[in-house]
Amino acid sequence: AQRVTQPEKLLSVFKGAPVELKCNYSYSGSPELFWYVQYSRQRLQLLLRHISRESIKGFTADLNKGETSFHLKKPFAQEEDSAMYYCALSGHNQGGKLIFGQGTELSVKP
Amino acid sequence: GAVVSQHPSRVICKSGTSVKIECRSLDFQATTMFWYRQFPKQSLMLMATSNEGSKATYEQGVEKDKFLINHASLTLSTLTVTSAHPEDSSFYICSARVGQAAREAFFGQGTRLTVV
Numbered sequence: 280a281q282r283v284t285q286p287e288k289l290l291s292v293f294k295g296a297p298v299e300l301k302c303n304y305s306y307s308g309s310p311e312l313f314w315y316v317q318y319s320r321q322r323l324q325l326l327l328r329h330i331s332r333e334s335i336k337g338f339t340a341d342l343n344k345g346e347t348s349f350h351l352k353k354p355f356a357q358e359e360d361s362a363m364y365y366c367a368l369s370g371h372n373q374g375g376k377l378i379f380g381q382g383t384e385l386s387v388k389p
Numbered sequence: 390g391a392v393v394s395q396h397p398s399r400v401i402c403k404s405g406t407s408v409k410i411e412c413r414s415l416d417f418q419a420t421t422m423f424w425y426r427q428f429p430k431q432s433l434m435l436m437a438t439s440n441e442g443s444k445a446t447y448e449q450g451v452e453k454d455k456f457l458i459n460h461a462s463l464t465l466s467t468l469t470v471t472s473a474h475p476e477d478s479s480f481y482i483c484s485a486r487v488g489q490a491a492r493e494a495f496f497g498q499g500t501r502l503t504v505v
Contacts, residue, residue, distance in 0.1 A: 313493075322498045323433070323484075324496065363430075365433070374438055375486050375494065376423055377435070377484075379425075379432045379433045381431065381432045382430070384430070
């Protein structure tokens with residue numbers, strides 16, 4: 280079964296602290312993994328995807344196939360990073376549909 | 390980036406009536422669009438895949454007669470919630486991909502449906 284699990288519903292850190300949002304997945308094959316972000320009162324938007332291996336707004340995520348994880352990390356959190364973060368999976372030959380995790384609310388305090 | 394627009398952004402309807410939500414790709418053609426449902430502070434649940442010119446593919450547990458999807462053109466998909474009930478109240482979001490091979494999905498701003 281395809282599943283994306285984000286164990287933390289809420290993550291609260293102080294500005295400047297490192298942050299790691301956890302994501303584990305279950306998929307029989309080689310999926311594509313994404314992180315989407317939803318800022319307050321805004322639409323969902325792509326943050327990054329594992330294929331690109333890029334850093335966006337200081338965030339990085341590495342796909343660990345052995346641990347079936349795709350954790351999102353940032354060394355120094357900023358207040359503007361406060362948002363809902365969703366990990367998502369897309370399987371091959373599935374027409375591009377996304378399976379989302381439950382989401383983690385990141386709150387960065389001053 | 391590509392823009393996906395939903396209309397209306399908010400709608401309140403009486404129980405038993407039907408509501409239509411539109412999803413448009415403004416600057417690109419989308420052969421495939423997706424409809425999601427999101428409960429407050431919860432995940433997006435995929436409801437169906439909308440394919441231009443053909444029937445939508447519904448996820449398990451989603452009533453196709455209740456949530457009618459029409460994708461009549463390459464830039465418009467509609468979701469009609471028929472005979473709405475209070476339990477249908479939710480946030481409905483559509484998304485579209487730019488091209489068949491593209492993996493990135495662009496999302497609409499969502500529609501808040503309240504059934505009273």
